[in-house]
Amino acid sequence: MHSKYLIVGSSHAALEGATAIRLIDSDGTLAMLTRDARLPYSPTILPYVVSGRSRPDKVKLRDESYFRANAIDFVSDATVASLDPAQQSLCLVSGETRRYDKLLIATGAAPALPPVPGLREVPYHVLRSMNDAVGLHEAMQHAKSALVLGAGLIGMHAAENMAEARIGVCVVEMQRHALSGYFEPRASTIIERTFTRNGIRMLMGRTLQRVERAGEGCRATLSDGSTIEADLLLVCTGVKPNMDFLAGSGIETEAGILVDDRMRTSAPNVWAAGDVAQARGFWGDKVLNGILPNAVEQGRIAGLDMADDAGLQPFPGAVPLNTYSFFGQQAISVGRAHADDGVDVKESGDDDKGVYRRIALKDGKLIGIATINDFIDAGVMWQLILRGTDLSAVRDKFIADPMLTGRQLMSQTWR
Amino acid sequence: MAKCFSTLQFHPERCDGCIECMTACAQAKAGTDDLRFSRIRILPSINGSGHELALCRQCADPVCVMNCPSGALTKNADTGVVDWAGDKCVDCLLCTAGCAYAGIVYEAEVGHVSKCDMCDGAPACVAACKNGALEHRTEARLFNGFAEKEDMFCPGLAACHGCNSELLIRHTMRMVGPDSVVAAPPGCIPGMGTVGYNGQTGAKVPIFHSLLTNTATMLAGVKMQYNRVGREVIAVALSGDGGTADAGFQSVSGAAERNDPILFICVDNEGYMNTGMQASGVTPYGSWSSTTPVGGAMQGKRTEAKNLPVIMTMHNCSYVATASPAFLEDYYAKLAKAIEVSKTGMAYLHVYTPCPTGWRFPSSMTTEVCRMQVRTNFVALWEYDPENGLRFTHKVDRPEPVSNYLKMIGKYRHLSEEQVAHIQRTVDDKIAYLDQLTKIETHAAASAH
Structure with missing residues (x-):
């Protein structure tokens, strides 16, 4: 089988890549391969499937009629085994060969398991695919206690879901604080306290020494010597890009697939985007930036470049960004709010009321902002960072009310 | 689409x-x-x-x-x-x-x-x-509706880069429709290929290349012949300002006075842009043109433009209106009225269409120039019929200074402060004059009280 455009993956980066290609080229043959058995869905929705708030059949991002209308050959249950850039062909696990003129790798990431002795001998869950989510949702119906390993976004989300399902939850995190990738300790502490108030044991700064089977569940021994027994073990200790099939392809990789500002890999006619891609960071070295808005942007750039769009704006650089809801509260982080190297930092809020704000400026420009229960427009803040808008003249106003000042600047500057 | x-x-x-x-x-x-x-x-x-x-x-x-x-x-x-x-x-x-x-x-x-x-x-x-x-x-x-209508001109008309006259005639004729006949006297519109070359025309409806001097009367005669054979057609003139205000004026004036049933559209680019940018009777004061040069003796055109659409109202023909391609909703409403009116009497539309080539402004700025003409009151949008008199259709409450318009355009680059002040005064006077016309109590308005 040959197609002009071949996309591997079916989540945000892949879908925006396909949309972008179709903006420019309405009839070049386009195939999308996914190893999943389902129509496209977002990994971000999975915690809500776990909680039962979203039903697995109600969260698809595209349906068959979309693929028909856009002449996209959507192929599920198709796992790639290897890539030969010289031949411009992919080999699938099924033995089938797929040839392409242009290839987009948007295979995302898979759970990374920590090297804990005994882990592979006990029943454990991860949360990255719809099957994982459905499996975890079912397991929660019988569990009375749960151990969540890792206090990143997925682990925290899942822990909240379990607590709301009246399961006794314990979260173990190697770092000293939860969500340390997005928030500095004071903010993390506010979030952790909310979890504690909701009956979740937050064991930060600890690792698992070993884990063993105990009845239907497991018994874990922590680095502080204590032990925890749980009916259910969920491992959320980060992810690693899905790029094993590149072995022998010669495509350059580090932590992910290295790409330039047009999402081109080191091989001709091969692009990569989303969680699998390692692209320029806004402040320097190439980074993995495994967040949904980043996948959307990179997928779109890759698609436009694949279709030779003359007006393509290259990637401005990855900015870490997240919006996080927990127990009806909101935490938002854009850029490097936790930076403290020679930056003008302003912190305010009321820890007891769970209100927090931290603004980091450098040379009069915003480099990061994080808030809890204090809404800011993340999209406007992101633009202020990307555009390098000079805030020197309005510094005090911005610090006093970043949401209002941000909107005023937006309306004036990019009306 | x-x-x-x-x-x-x-x-x-x-x-x-x-x-x-x-x-x-x-x-x-x-x-x-x-x-x-x-x-x-x-x-x-x-x-x-x-x-x-x-x-x-x-x-x-x-x-x-x-x-x-x-x-x-x-x-x-x-x-x-x-x-x-x-x-x-x-x-x-x-x-x-x-x-x-x-x-x-x-x-x-x-x-x-x-x-x-x-x-x-x-x-x-x-x-x-x-x-x-x-x-x-x-x-x-409107645009969605227009997209479904047939374009009455062929692809590939060779208008200058940034010319909005081509867009204007395409939109106009989409609305007029296929049951029509078009007169196009010498000017940019035939020049871009509408009347044809190599034995083929650029239009999908009957189109003829009238003389500068006889467009309105010839069109009225063609319309009369269609009436005689029992076919209802819209008779449209797509004329430049030269074919309307100067050499064409006696025939336009005569048709208006007789209220001949035609739709006469003056596409006003303020001069003879097709033949080398000579001035016409509607070229504004101060404009550079090849016949009103800028040098030791002259600083652009010395006389004022005649206000042709106002003159047309004095003929008491059935409908007169001005329009701008930057205000298409306004234009479409007037065009719809004009098409209807032209079945029984004369409708005259005066459309102000800036010319990037002849006026010396970037071709990307045409619509902005159109918009600024209206925002500064350099161009006033109004309509007139004998029953109801004259009324503004897009009154500008706080007009921008006319200098904001003049500085967008190369043909005004040489203007002195005095000349700009003079143009501002004539713009103000023109609006004041039109404003007086809107206050005339017509019989229809009086009997409505």
Whole structure:
């Protein structure tokens, strides 16, 4: 089988890549391969499937009629085994060969398991695919206690879901604080306290020494010597890009697939985007930036470049960004709010009321902002960072009310 | 073909910050005066001198939709609105990270993200705005309708880069339709290929290349012949200003006086642009042209442009109107009237069409130049019929100084301050004169009291 455009993956980066290609080229043959058995869905929705708030059949991002209308050959249950850039062909696990003129790798990431002795001998869950989510949702119906390993976004989300399902939850995190990738300790502490108030044991700064089977569940021994027994073990200790099939392809990789500002890999006619891609960071070295808005942007750039769009704006650089809801509260982080190297930092809020704000400026420009229960427009803040808008003249106003000042600047500057 | 959609336009210069739009929105969407429920947000400017807006733009490629992991946000292909489905939303706020305009936001009091839904096509905020600072722009409806009509000209007309006369005649003839006959005297419109070359015409309807001097009478005669054989056609003249105001004037004047049943459109680019930019009777004072040069003796045209559309009203023909390609909704309304009127009497449309080649401005700026003509009152948009007299159709309350218009255009580059002041005075006088005409009590108006 040959197609002009071949996309591997079916989540945000892949879908925006396909949309972008179709903006420019309405009839070049386009195939999308996914190893999943389902129509496209977002990994971000999975915690809500776990909680039962979203039903697995109600969260698809595209349906068959979309693929028909856009002449996209959507192929599920198709796992790639290897890539030969010289031949411009992919080999699938099924033995089938797929040839392409242009290839987009948007295979995302898979759970990374920590090297804990005994882990592979006990029943454990991860949360990255719809099957994982459905499996975890079912397991929660019988569990009375749960151990969540890792206090990143997925682990925290899942822990909240379990607590709301009246399961006794314990979260173990190697770092000293939860969500340390997005928030500095004071903010993390506010979030952790909310979890504690909701009956979740937050064991930060600890690792698992070993884990063993105990009845239907497991018994874990922590680095502080204590032990925890749980009916259910969920491992959320980060992810690693899905790029094993590149072995022998010669495509350059580090932590992910290295790409330039047009999402081109080191091989001709091969692009990569989303969680699998390692692209320029806004402040320097190439980074993995495994967040949904980043996948959307990179997928779109890759698609436009694949279709030779003359007006393509290259990637401005990855900015870490997240919006996080927990127990009806909101935490938002854009850029490097936790930076403290020679930056003008302003912190305010009321820890007891769970209100927090931290603004980091450098040379009069915003480099990061994080808030809890204090809404800011993340999209406007992101633009202020990307555009390098000079805030020197309005510094005090911005610090006093970043949401209002941000909107005023937006309306004036990019009306 | 892609569809166009209605939109909300904000005119910050008209906003006084009364925020009644916000109250109206909160009432319409949540039945409360609590402004946190409003989906439109008017803000004071940072320097306190005006007002700013945060509102959903209903983007064509909405990043909020792309960022939504649950399928709660979708772009509605029929209405163009970015729809939000509350039952699918999981409150993750990632949509807010995709919006550069603060158009979808979270308020704790509301409990979920909210955004403008255009009130099903009747925005409450617009109805509440007493200053006209918010406008519901519905021209998209026109464009969608026009896209379905047949273009009466062939592809490949060779107008200059940035010329809007080609667009104008294509749009005009789409509306006039196939049951028509067109007269095109010498000028840019035949020059771009409409009357043909190599034995073929550039139009899909009968078109003839009349003389500069006889367009209106010849067209009226053709129309008479069609009437005689029992065929109803719209007889249209697509003439330049030379073929109307100068050499063509006696025949236009005669047809208007007889109220011949034709639609005469003057495409006014202020001179003979097709033959080397010579001045015409409607070339404005001060303009550089090849016959009104700039040098030691002359600083552009010394005399004023004659106000041809006003002169046409003095003929008491059935309909006279001015129009600008930057105000198409206004033009289409007048064109529809003119087509109807031309079945029984003469309709005269005077369309001001700036010429990037002859006037010396960048070809990308044509529509901006058109817009600025109206914003400065250099061009006034009005219509006239003998029953109701003259009325403005787009009155400009706070016109910009005419210098803002003049400085966009190369043919005025040499103007002295005195000349600019003179032009400003004539513009003011012209508006004052037209204003007086609007106040004349016609018999129809008097008997309506």
